[in-house]
Amino acid sequence: MSQCPCGSGKSCSACCEPYITGVKKAPTAESLMRSRYTAYTLNQTSYIESTHDPETRDSLDLDATSRWAEESEWLGLEILRVEAGGKNDEQGIVEFEARYRQNGEKVLHHEESIFIKRGDSWYFHDGHKPSSTIVREEPKLGRNDPCPCGSGKKYKKCCGR
8 A cells, every 4th residue: 555646645545546547536626636646656648638628638748748757756746725626616726846856857846727627527727837926125125215325316316227
């Protein structure tokens, strides 16, 4: 009984395996996300394809996906945020980090995935890198503020040129 690669702490047979083998359908966006990660670790590209939204499935390159899955050493999945995507929702977002090693180099894949529910099935619709928010340590310097260099001039007339 091996632990599931998705990081749930459960055995694979009690976690993602029933979804990947088609015995059950993933009941939430997060469970689909976890099972898709596990499918990558097992190079089960047929599951990746079947759980990709039919509306965006043409963007999936199965050969490249299979090569990526096969050539990678999967190191772990961390779910960072789940927005909606429950049993009674029609859409959901799962933000995650997947770690893997490829060609001896460790890679961190950070993504926000959008999931759509069609009928009673969840599908991966699209994914993108989350936008990063700039956090300043000091307040933003305005054009008309005194220049921080101490010249006595306005910032726009001094260092802000």
